[in-house]
Amino acid sequence: MTTxxxxxxxxxxxxxxxxxxxxxxxxxxxxxxxxxxxxxxxGYRIAEYAGExxxxxxxxxxxxxxxxxxxxxxxxx
Amino acid sequence: MIIRSKxxxxxxxxxxxRRRTTHYCAGCGHGIIQKLIxxxxxxxxxxxxxxxxxxxxxxxxxYYYLDCGHVAGPHGRAAAVASGLVRAIPxxxxxAYQGDGDLGAIGFNNAFQAANRGDGxxxxxxxxxxYAMTGGQLAPTTLPGQKTTTSPYGRDVVNTGEPLKVCEVxxxxxxxxxxxxxxxxxxxxIKQARKAIRKALEIQKEGKGYxxxxxxxxxxxxxxxxxVGAAEFVTKEMEGYFPLGVFRDRSDAETACCMEVAxxxxxxxxxxxxxxxxxADMPELxxxxxxxxGFGGQGILSLGLVIADAASEMGRHxxxxxSYGPEQRGGSASCSVVVSGREIGSPTIDHxxxxxxxxxxxxxxxxxxxxxxxxxxxxxxxxxNVEVPEGVNVHPFPAARIASENGVAKAANTALLGCMVxxxxxxxxxxxxxxxxxxxxxxxxxxxxxxxxxxxxxxxxARKELS
Numbered sequence: 001m002t003t004x005x006x007x008x009x010x011x012x013x014x015x016x017x018x019x020x021x022x023x024x025x026x027x028x029x030x031x032x033x034x035x036x037x038x039x040x041x042x043g044y045r046i047a048e049y050a051g052e053x054x055x056x057x058x059x060x061x062x063x064x065x066x067x068x069x070x071x072x073x074x075x076x077x
Numbered sequence: 078m079i080i081r082s083k084x085x086x087x088x089x090x091x092x093x094x095r096r097r098t099t100h101y102c103a104g105c106g107h108g109i110i111q112k113l114i115x116x117x118x119x120x121x122x123x124x125x126x127x128x129x130x131x132x133x134x135x136x137x138x139x140y141y142y143l144d145c146g147h148v149a150g151p152h153g154r155a156a157a158v159a160s161g162l163v164r165a166i167p168x169x170x171x172x173a174y175q176g177d178g179d180l181g182a183i184g185f186n187n188a189f190q191a192a193n194r195g196d197g198x199x200x201x202x203x204x205x206x207x208y209a210m211t212g213g214q215l216a217p218t219t220l221p222g223q224k225t226t227t228s229p230y231g232r233d234v235v236n237t238g239e240p241l242k243v244c245e246v247x248x249x250x251x252x253x254x255x256x257x258x259x260x261x262x263x264x265x266x267i268k269q270a271r272k273a274i275r276k277a278l279e280i281q282k283e284g285k286g287y288x289x290x291x292x293x294x295x296x297x298x299x300x301x302x303x304x305v306g307a308a309e310f311v312t313k314e315m316e317g318y319f320p321l322g323v324f325r326d327r328s329d330a331e332t333a334c335c336m337e338v339a340x341x342x343x344x345x346x347x348x349x350x351x352x353x354x355x356x357a358d359m360p361e362l363x364x365x366x367x368x369x370x371g372f373g374g375q376g377i378l379s380l381g382l383v384i385a386d387a388a389s390e391m392g393r394h395x396x397x398x399x400s401y402g403p404e405q406r407g408g409s410a411s412c413s414v415v416v417s418g419r420e421i422g423s424p425t426i427d428h429x430x431x432x433x434x435x436x437x438x439x440x441x442x443x444x445x446x447x448x449x450x451x452x453x454x455x456x457x458x459x460x461x462n463v464e465v466p467e468g469v470n471v472h473p474f475p476a477a478r479i480a481s482e483n484g485v486a487k488a489a490n491t492a493l494l495g496c497m498v499x500x501x502x503x504x505x506x507x508x509x510x511x512x513x514x515x516x517x518x519x520x521x522x523x524x525x526x527x528x529x530x531x532x533x534x535x536x537x538x539a540r541k542e543l544s
Contacts, residue, residue, distance in 0.1 A: 017097050021104035021297070021304040027264050042095065044103065058080045059264045062271070065108030067115075067142065068097045072080040 009056025009074040011049050017069040020044035024060035024070060033060060084115025084124055084144055091141045100138055104304025106294025106311075107136050109261045110203060110270070114172065115143050117275040123282050127170040128162055130155045132184075134176040135210045136203065153184025156191040159198040170281040171198035178208040181217035181241050188243075195252025195287045199277040202243060202289065205296040206315055213299030217241035220318055225299075240318045244291050248324045254286040256324040260293035260316065262308040269321070280328050288328075293319055356394055362418030365504060366426045370411035370443055371435030371456075376490030379517060380433070381412040383494060387505055387513035388416040396424035409438050416504070431502050433493055435459075435476070444469075454496055456489065472500065472543050479535050485524070488531040495535030500543060 011024075011033065018040065024047050025033045036048035047060075047070070056074040064070045088096045101107050118124045124145055131139035133152035140147035150158040150173070159173035173191075180188045180202050188200065207225050208214040214227040218240050222231035244258045255277060259270035270292055277288035293315050295307035302310060367384065371377040378399050385397035399412040413426040428448050434440045434455040440463045447453060449468030455461065457473035465471055474496050476489040485491070494514060498507050514532060518525045 014097075016095065019098070019103035023104055023304045023308070026305045026308075029264075042098075061080050062112070062267050063109065063264060065101060065103075065105050065112075066098055067082040067085045067108065067112055074078045074080070 007075055008052075008054065009072065010054045011060050012071045012073055013047050013049065014069055014071075015040045015046055016042070017066050018044060018046040019066060019069070020046050021065065022047070023063040023065065027059050027063040029057065029059060030055055082112055082115065083119040085142055086144045089141045091138060099142060101135065102296075102298045104295060104297040104307060105135070106205065106261045106292070106296070107203065109267060110201065110274075110292055110294065111136075111139065111142060113261075113267075113271050113274045114174075114201065114278075117271075117278045118143070118145060118170075121275070121278055121282055123170045123278065126168075127172060128166065130158045130162065130171065130173045132173075132175040132179040133210075134179050134208075136174055136176060137210075139174060153179050153182070154187055155179065156184060156196075156200060157187040159200070160187075160191045160194070160196045163197050167197075170278065172201065172278075172281075173198055174201045175203070176209065177202070177204045177206065177218040177241075177243075178211075178214075178216045181243060185217070185241075185243075189246070189250075192247045192253050192287055192289060193250045195250075195254070197281065197284060197286050198288075199281050200287065200289045201274070201277070202291040203294050204243075204291055204315070204319065205294045205299070205311075206240070207296065207299050209296045209299050213296075218243075218319075220314055223314075242319065244289070244319075244324050247289055252287060253289055253325060254327045254330070255280055255288040255290075257289075257326075258291040258293070258319060258321050258324070260311055260321055262293065262295060262311040266312075266321070273323075276326075276328065283328075285328055285330075291319070293321070356392055356420075358420075359393065359418030362393065362416075362504070364415065364417040364419070364421075365431070365502075366429050367414040367416075367431045367433070368411060368426055368429035368443055369414070369433045370409065370439035372438075373410045375410070375435050376487065377410045377433075377435065378412050380490040380494060381414045383510070383513045383517050384416070384497075384503065385414050386516060387503075387509045390513065391505060391509055393417065394419060394421050396421045398424035409436075409442070411439070411443070431497070433497070435489065435493075452500070452502060454493060454500075472496070472539075474535075474539070474543070476535070479538055480531050483527065483531045483534050485527045485531055488528050491528045491531045492535035495532040496539045496543070498532075499536040499539035 030053045032050045032053035033047050035045050040046050058072045061072050128146040130148050130150050132155045155173040155175045159171045162171045204218050206218045207216050215225045219232045221234045224231050257273045259273045260266040261270050273290045277290050280288045293311050295311050297304050297307040300307040300310050369377045369381045385395045388395045394417045396415045415421050431452045432443050444463045447466050447469045452470045454472045454474050457475045476492040479492040480488040
């Protein structure tokens, strides 16, 4: 996993840990997440970040039931 | 900065699962709650001092996930295990984590009593209104009208009662320090749940007492919904019966509600000197099996105890095994005493060497169990109308009369002891028996002399009439 960042906050969704439950998608106040067509090894369609618009609030992280499926990377704090 | 989970093992060494995912269904509330607990544990610096008691139910595998100490409780018993832990390791933080079937049904009394004692642990109660692991059956917390696999037409409160409101029940008790009901249905509620969980653990860190946090949690699988629908059910339906909020917060009180228990070593509890004794075997000593039987109040159990005490003082292996029942209300009482030169296998006796029977039911019950060579002593005022097995030596003995004549009507048991000594049934010096008899009255010294008189009179009678 990389911590190299484009400088803006962003969610990092780990493909094999995500179960595609969609809680993060529903909870995200900026609506920058969606369930993608990507299917992981377990057969779940995983969540995906639109690529911009994240404010780093970490609401997706706290709504996610999996310990390792989602991280929120923020610069300079 | 990276916001990520803290307090979990790097890999979950669970059979058949992925190394970095839990076994929970997609959208399950357990993962959210455990993330909050793990995070609080790390942030408060108590991770290495925490013991987590996992329940039976979907959360049974917590010990694969949270990086702290663990004990897995039997079904319903997480609170009881936690109660034990706070006594055994009072300086550690103990967490009990239970679902609503585990805590609300089978384990309710354990949880309730722990709360009533104010045992110092954090008690997390995950309420999803049904039994999840076993397939969505009706739980004590199931809502009226809610369909489950065992309430297919909806919960009928006439038949199955109302949803059990555990916070409200516990709030009637004096000892709990903190009681709150929260939810993990959405972001706002998760934020409050996070505060409540941290609070419960802070109370443990400061040793202030019992903290109870009920967490309403979605179960998409058994609520027959997707993660969003299940969360909506929690908010729209469950909160109607289980309102969120702080029921009690006494965490600022000066005095801790938690009991102060000084830990003791095994030696301190059992008396180190005694525990060190080893009873030497005396293989030449024949094992003797005595059965004493009568009605409650005749001193049957005490008679057995005097003999057991004497044998014990002589360093023999002894067991004294009372049979309780309704005897305290006047029913039959009996006890079995085994004296042996070797370690005793079983304290129960199927075929006594000596039967001392003080009433009719005792004769009826135990006389048929005697075998050839066994001895029966019975109160001679009781008619012997039970067939005596072949080869049994029978001694009718007027224990009650001898006791009365010597001024202690209740000392029939002492008279029987004297009879046994005179007949040579005890295989111990008389002085040892007499000493044990005196010891048995150490709390009532006035009775010693009169009982010794009964003892002597009984010996004399036995010498003249029985031998």
